[in-house]
Amino acid sequence: MEHKKYRNFKESTRHLFRIYTIIPFAVLMILFLVFTIINGRMNLTQKTTEAAQSISQSMAEVYQQYYNEINRMAASPAVTNYVNSHLGSDKVYSEFYDFNNHQKVKSIFHIVSTGGIFLASSAPPEVLSSNFAFSNLINRIHQRPQDTLSEMNSFRYSHDRDTSYTFGKAIIKNGQTLGYIIYQLYESDIQKIIFEQNNEIAMITDQHNTIIATTSNATKGVLNKFSPTFDNQGHVLLNNGKYYMYTKRIPDTPIQVVTLNSYKSEQYTYYTVSVFVLAASVLLWIMIQIMSHKMSTRNSESIDKLIHALAQLREGNFNGYVDIQTNDEFEILGDEYNVMLDRLKDLMEKNKELSELSTIIEVKQLQSQFHPHFMFNVLETLRYAxxxxxxxxxxxxxxxxxxxxxxxxxxxxxxxxxxxxxxxxxxxxxxxxxxxxxxxxxxxxxxxxxxxxxxxxxxxxxxxxxxxxxxxxxxxxxxxxxxxxxxxxxxxxxxxxxxxxxxxxxxxxxxxxxxxxxxxxxxxxxxxxxxxxxxxxxxxxxxxxxxxxxxxxxxxxxxxxxxxxx
Structure with missing residues (x-):
């Protein structure tokens, strides 16, 4: 008669424990790697797109406000009267500063006569009097007096304050051009708008890809243009790195927003996750060896566990649960003991809550009385201010x-x-x-x-x-x-x-x-x-x-x- 080979209970327990632990862990790690790759790419795309959308919305507001304001000022009676009579400059300056002080992007304001004489200016006009580029700007406004000029150009004023975008409009009365009104937007204020959290590089360009403002000078090419180089996968190559780029054109304007984020952070995430998976796998294998050995010997300790748990209960320790997984009467006994322990703890917690309930209610009532006093005094202070x-x-x-x-x-x-x-x-x-x-x-x-x-x-x-x-x-x-x-x-x-x-x-x-x-x-x-x-x-x-x-x-x-x- 042939004898069957039996694996003892301790070895069978260790073998099954290793198999049932390693398989789900391996599946979980694979899914984790796939999710990390997909999620990293989605996060990179999302944060680049969201940054462009946010900057685009802010710049659209700035553009529309200046576009409306220069048209309003060009038709303002205070401006036309001042250009004709050179009287009432205080009204003109007052209207400009009332508008300018409420803008995210501040500007310099000029009124120039048809003869090229500065009639009003919020900055020293001497730097522009002989400026050839400014003369060309006036000439372009003069050639199309009915249109509103908006274009990228750069002018430097004192204290290293540069302007990078200009709005211009002819001042017309009874079909005759009396002069020109110009708003020049500060480059530094535009840069503040394009600095977005979770975004590396942002810039604003005109329709000819000329950079109006940027957060990185590395994007500036010949003649201050943005001319990106792409690899065969469509990535932008910049600063010896690969970038994901998103372009958002602002509707009804000649400008667009470009945002870029490096793939380097995504690659670093892949590297970090790979190291983590490798380290976790080694650690898990060591833990499995140790835990399988302990688990195979633990089933023989059921009675000792119950005796020890009862001794702890006599000493007032209500956290002495037993963990018996022998699939026999001792496991049922252990489960019933745990249920009894939970019921004892629930009863004790309820008694404790009942004793503390009145104190908690009184504390909350006292706290609630602070807010009316506080709000009244703060609002009174604000009213005076x-x-x-x-x-x-x-x-x-x-x-x-x-x-x-x-x-x-x-x-x-x-x-x-x-x-x-x-x-x-x-x-x-x-x-x-x-x-x-x-x-x-x-x-x-x-x-x-x-x-x-x-x-x-x-x-x-x-x-x-x-x-x-x-x-x-x-x-x-x-x-x-x-x-x-x-x-x-x-x-x-x-x-x-x-x-x-x-x-x-x-x-x-x-x-x-x-x-x-x-x-x-x-x-x-x-x-x-x-x-x-x-x-x-x-x-x-x-x-x-x-x-x-x-x-x-x-x-x-x-x-x-x-x-x-x-």
């Missing part, structure tokens, strides 16, 4: 947008440096509102920058200092000091306001120590109550005040606390 200076109001809007983005976030805690950025923006707005009547100083210890604190922690304190500081005086100084002491994070807000007498100070401190608050002192109470709920009775607010000298509000919280503890 708009009346004083429109440019300053624009700065306020930018600061306000940052404050709004920060304040509407859902984070319960933030790093101290982030909250102090908010405080600085808030004080900037208040300083704009009160000018020299408000001064502030901020001192933050370097080691405290990354400590997590409750969001909008100091804003109500500073708001109170400003609100009550101006009740008895015209100038307020606010000093903020943040440092560590004896394992605590100390935040102090000083002001030089009128302060409080002893009776008022005692009343305020009594309100802070109470469990509920029905008085008007909402801001300070909310901050104090929030700190007590989050950190315990050792934390909170302490107020020192002397009537006629000012008030110091001190906040104390634990120093060694992370984000999950706030």
């Amino acid at each position: 708009i009346k004083i200076d429109a440019n300053q109001a624009q700065d306020i809007v930018m600061i306000l947008s940052r404050l709004l983005r920060y304040s509407i976030g859902h984070d319960r805690s933030v790093q101290l440096q982030d909250d102090m950025n908010y405080v600085q923006d808030y004080l900037k707005l208040q300083h704009i509102r009160f000018n020299e009547r408000l001064e502030y100083q901020i001192s933050v210890a370097e080691e405290t920058q990354e400590v997590y604190v409750p969001k909008l922690l100091l804003q109500p304190i500073i708001e109170n200092a400003i609100k009550y500081g101006y009740q008895h005086q015209s100038k307020v100084l606010i000093e903020i000091r943040i440092y560590t002491s004896a394992g605590k994070l100390i935040l102090e807000v000083h002001d030089n306001g009128h302060g409080m007498n002893e009776e008022t100070l005692q009343q305020v401190n009594q309100i802070l120590q109470s469990q509920s608050n029905t008085t008007k002192h909402i801001g300070l109470y909310n901050v104090h109550r929030r700190l007590v709920l989050l950190y315990g009775e050792q934390s909170g607010i302490h107020i020192d005040s002397t009537q006629g000298k000012g008030t110091c509000v001190t906040l104390t919280i634990p120093y060694e606390w992370g984000e999950n503890d706030v």
Whole structure:
């Protein structure tokens, strides 16, 4: 009788484990390589196209604005009257600067008589008086007085300011040409538009491929033209590298946008992925050898695992799961034990949540009371700033947008440096509102920058200092000091306001120590109550005040606390 050869259970387990692990990993690596190649090419194409679309949209707006403006100015009564009588130059300059100050791309403005005399200019015209190219420009406008001239040309002014594109139009009244109006766009401003993130090279050319502006001088060829060289695969050869190019012509204009991105980054990705796959394969093979050996011996340890898990459970460790895969009664027993452990943990978590629910609800209610105070004061500051200076109001809007983005976030805690950025923006707005009547100083210890604190922690304190500081005086100084002491994070807000007498100070401190608050002192109470709920009775607010000298509000919280503890 022939005897069959049997492979022992340990060796069979190791063999099957190696096969079932290597096969899916190999398939996954192949799919990963294919996806990386396709995705790399798609990303290169997409970012090049998106950059061209974005630049094209911006340049189309600039072109259309200048095209409309020069036609409007050429027909403006203020301009025609000035050319005829040489009177009313202030109106002409006012219209130009009102337009120019609102443009992304600034320009130089000229009005030239038919005899070549500069009647008005926003830059010294001496550099153009004998310029042959400028004379030809005037001649081209003169030959087609009904058309609007727009072309690439370069003129250099003082302080190394170059212009690279020109709009020109004849000034006509009653069928007679009185002069010419010209806008010359700064090259540096155009370059700012074409600098796009995730894009290497961008340029703007006219219909003759003459470069108006570019982010790389390597694209400039003979006579400042862009004449790319292509390989047999259609790649642009530039700077000893291959580039993908996308060209976008701007509708109804003689200009086009060209964007280029190198294939080098894509090739580097392929190299990196190849090294990763090779390293991962070697590491996986080593891990498979080790894990297959451990797996083949683990099945005999089922009873020991269960006994050990029960011992851990008696000690209060509810994470002592067992992993038994013997396909017998011990596996069923292990699974049932794991289910029982999950149910115990669920019951404990529910009890913990019930005990913490009231505290969480109260903290959220206290946090929600900060926003109305904050929004009212910021909008009031903005209202005053708009009346004083429109440019300053624009700065306020930018600061306000940052404050709004920060304040509407859902984070319960933030790093101290982030909250102090908010405080600085808030004080900037208040300083704009009160000018020299408000001064502030901020001192933050370097080691405290990354400590997590409750969001909008100091804003109500500073708001109170400003609100009550101006009740008895015209100038307020606010000093903020943040440092560590004896394992605590100390935040102090000083002001030089009128302060409080002893009776008022005692009343305020009594309100802070109470469990509920029905008085008007909402801001300070909310901050104090929030700190007590989050950190315990050792934390909170302490107020020192002397009537006629000012008030110091001190906040104390634990120093060694992370984000999950706030």
